[in-house]
Amino acid sequence: MLVSQQQKLQDDIQALVGRHGRTRAALMPVLQELQERYGSVSDFAMQVVADELGIHPAEVYGVVSFYAFLHNEPRGRFQIRLCQTISCDLAGKARVARQLENELGIRFGETTPDGRFSLEWASCLGMCDQGPALLVNDRVYTRVSPEQVHRIIDDCRKVFGAHAAQAAHAAHA
Amino acid sequence: MQPISSKKTPLTFDTIPAGQGLAAALAKSRADIIGEVSASNLKGRGGAGFPTGTKWNLAAAAQVRDGGAKYVVCNADEGEPGTFKDRVLLLDYADLVFEGMTIAARAIGATRGILYLRGEYVYMRPHLEGVLARRRADGQLGADILGTAGFTFDIEIRMGAGAYVCGEETALIESLEGHRGEPRNRPPFPVNTGFLGQPTVVNNVETLAAVSAILARGAAWFKAMGTERSAGFKLFSVSGDCAEPGVYEFPLGITIADLLDKVGGAGAKAVQIGGASGTCVPASAFGRRIAFEDVATGGSIIVFGQGRDMLHVAKNFMEFFVEESCGQCTPCRAGNAKLLEGIEMLERGACSSAYLQELLALCETMQLASKCGLGQSSPNAFVSILTHFQDEILGRTAAV
Numbered sequence: 400m401l402v403s404q405q406q407k408l409q410d411d412i413q414a415l416v417g418r419h420g421r422t423r424a425a426l427m428p429v430l431q432e433l434q435e436r437y438g439s440v441s442d443f444a445m446q447v448v449a450d451e452l453g454i455h456p457a458e459v460y461g462v463v464s465f466y467a468f469l470h471n472e473p474r475g476r477f478q479i480r481l482c483q484t485i486s487c488d489l490a491g492k493a494r495v496a497r498q499l500e501n502e503l504g505i506r507f508g509e510t511t512p513d514g515r516f517s518l519e520w521a522s523c524l525g526m527c528d529q530g531p532a533l534l535v536n537d538r539v540y541t542r543v544s545p546e547q548v549h550r551i552i553d554d555c556r557k558v559f560g561a562h563a564a565q566a567a568h569a570a571h572a
Numbered sequence: 573m574q575p576i577s578s579k580k581t582p583l584t585f586d587t588i589p590a591g592q593g594l595a596a597a598l599a600k601s602r603a604d605i606i607g608e609v610s611a612s613n614l615k616g617r618g619g620a621g622f623p624t625g626t627k628w629n630l631a632a633a634a635q636v637r638d639g640g641a642k643y644v645v646c647n648a649d650e651g652e653p654g655t656f657k658d659r660v661l662l663l664d665y666a667d668l669v670f671e672g673m674t675i676a677a678r679a680i681g682a683t684r685g686i687l688y689l690r691g692e693y694v695y696m697r698p699h700l701e702g703v704l705a706r707r708r709a710d711g712q713l714g715a716d717i718l719g720t721a722g723f724t725f726d727i728e729i730r731m732g733a734g735a736y737v738c739g740e741e742t743a744l745i746e747s748l749e750g751h752r753g754e755p756r757n758r759p760p761f762p763v764n765t766g767f768l769g770q771p772t773v774v775n776n777v778e779t780l781a782a783v784s785a786i787l788a789r790g791a792a793w794f795k796a797m798g799t800e801r802s803a804g805f806k807l808f809s810v811s812g813d814c815a816e817p818g819v820y821e822f823p824l825g826i827t828i829a830d831l832l833d834k835v836g837g838a839g840a841k842a843v844q845i846g847g848a849s850g851t852c853v854p855a856s857a858f859g860r861r862i863a864f865e866d867v868a869t870g871g872s873i874i875v876f877g878q879g880r881d882m883l884h885v886a887k888n889f890m891e892f893f894v895e896e897s898c899g900q901c902t903p904c905r906a907g908n909a910k911l912l913e914g915i916e917m918l919e920r921g922a923c924s925s926a927y928l929q930e931l932l933a934l935c936e937t938m939q940l941a942s943k944c945g946l947g948q949s950s951p952n953a954f955v956s957i958l959t960h961f962q963d964e965i966l967g968r969t970a971a972v
Contacts, residue, residue, distance in 0.1 A: 422750075423749060423750040423751075424748060424749050424750050424768065425750065426750030426751075427730065427731070427733065427747060427748070427750055428730065428731070431731055431733065452750075461752055462750065462751065462752055465735065465752040465753060465898075466691075466732075466733035466734055466735050466753070467691075467733065467734030467735060468691040468732075468733040468734035469733050483888075483891070483892075484653040484654075484848075484888065484892055485653050485654065485812075485844070485848070485874055485885060485888045485889065485892075486653070486654055486811035486812055486817075486874055488888050489811075489812050489813065489874075489876075489880070521692070521734070522651065522653070522734075522736055522892060522895060522896060523651060523652070523653040523654070523655070523736075523892075524692050525650055525651075525655065525656040525658075525659050525690075525692060525693065526575060526656065526659075527653070527654050527655070527656055527809060527811035527812075527817070527874075528578050528656065528809070528810065528811045528817035528818045528819075529575060529576065529578070529817075530811070534692065537694050537695045538695065539575055539695065540573045540574075541573060541574065541575045541576070542573060543573060547573055550573075551573070
């Protein structure tokens with residue numbers, strides 16, 4: 400990591416701790432916001448958070464590794480989480496899962512080499528009456544059929560297209 | 573592919589005007605508020621069924637330590653498989669939920685409230701923050717609420733991060749305090765030693781909405797519904813093999829057969845009541861009642877049609893518990909893994925009756941020796957499915 404990036408991360412963490420409070424009880428909100436901003440909580444970030452809150456970095460690692468929605472390693476820009484629990488299972492999640500793997504060329508638990516997509520299982524998403532259900536980042540999709548999978552992924556890919564177009568536009572301006 | 577409304581029946585909550593319960597509560601003394609809730613016989617809607625009035629009484633009597641404060645926590649970590657009623661309540665009836673928290677705060681003398689929202693529901697957060705901001709602007713949160721001198725209370729939202737065990741109240745508190753979601757020994761109970769060591773009431777979303785209704789309409793009105801030991805109406809999250817899955821309201825005490833008729837699930841092979849930690853009821857027992865004194869539930873009803881492989885169902889539940897056990901205590905951490913291994917042996921047709929008996933003995937150990945409700949209840953589905961469907965489970969050949 401560049402020194403300037405480290406400095407920015409440190410500044411961000413100090414601002415977060417300033418906002419949520421320099422107490423252990425602030426740990427979860429601080430980690431959640433860090434992850435939202437940076438995509439994961441790196442070793443360096445855990446060390447800085449620990450220093451700021453006056454706890455051992457192993458304590459921070461213990462928390463990050465405990466919660467399914469916090470992670471130490473970067474995941475894809477789009478995290479697809481398919482519900483694997485019983486009602487979605489009865490509604491046919493296995494075929495949706497297979498098709499997700501086919502479209503993305505990765506297995507569950509993996510991230511595409513371009514860093515755009517990662518595929519994970521989720522426990523019950525609370526959409527049991529409308530399964531199979533999946534989350535793409537914060538967005539919920541329900542009653543997903545195998546033939547709809549490519550559309551969901553296309554919707555995500557369009558975001559990259561838009562970013563690319565914006566970047567090109569900015570370069571010309 | 574976009575979510576649709578889950579509501580299948582009109583809800584009693586539709587008839588409760590927002591603000592009425594809080595206004596009625598503020599006209600009463602603290603003891604009378606708790607008296608009203610106790611008189612209604614309201615029991616916790618999260619599934620455990622602890623009497624709400626008793627919980628509040630204990631928290632009201634508990635002393636704050638070191639100049640701290642009492643807390644009201646709304647448990648919106650709805651993670652029990654097959655449960656989604658809190659999603660409906662938080663999206664469509666958030667005012668009644670926050671009102672219930674405010675009434676609880678008044679009753680026990682709390683100044684701070686926390687809504688612990690499961691990470692999977694983060695998309696609701698802007699809506700809920702909006703409702704809180706409006707309530708602050710309307711004087712229903714903040715200092716001297718609705719002109720009641722000295723009654724100060726506000727609510728913040730804290731997010732969970734994908735851990736089922738945090739629905740257990742002491743694990744939830746650990747998470748709020750910035751720790752791994754590992755349940756604590758009880759006692760001491762949160763009403764005495766809760767968030768930051770202070771007296772804390774943790775109530776389910778639906779319990780708090782019901783509190784608003786009870787204060788608005790009176791304990792007698794609430795108690796007139798349901799059964800003697802299970803008062804009131806209850807929301808049910810219905811999914812699985814039925815024509816009309818969704819959220820329903822029924823009085824407690826309804827028979828499983830009646831419920832199945834109403835959701836288009838008649839002719840089912842079995843029904844899982846209470847989610848993965850609940851129990852599997854075969855068709856021969858559909859005359860049983862859904863109530864605290866018979867089959868208790870936090871509202872999860874999963875219907876299994878005739879063609880379903882019950883061992884596959886048991887396996888799905890056990891995979892869930894292996895994933896979601898916090899790993900703190902051995903009976904749960906190792907027990908669930910051994911049960912899943914046993915299910916895989918049964919799948920291969922490689923499990924002797926003697927070994928099956930050993931697995932059932934292990935289930936008893938887990939129920940007795942696990943530290944929290946997760947490990948104590950995780951064998952329930954396995955035991956009930958094994959008991960009722962043994963003839964389709966033993967002696968499988970690979971082709972099944």
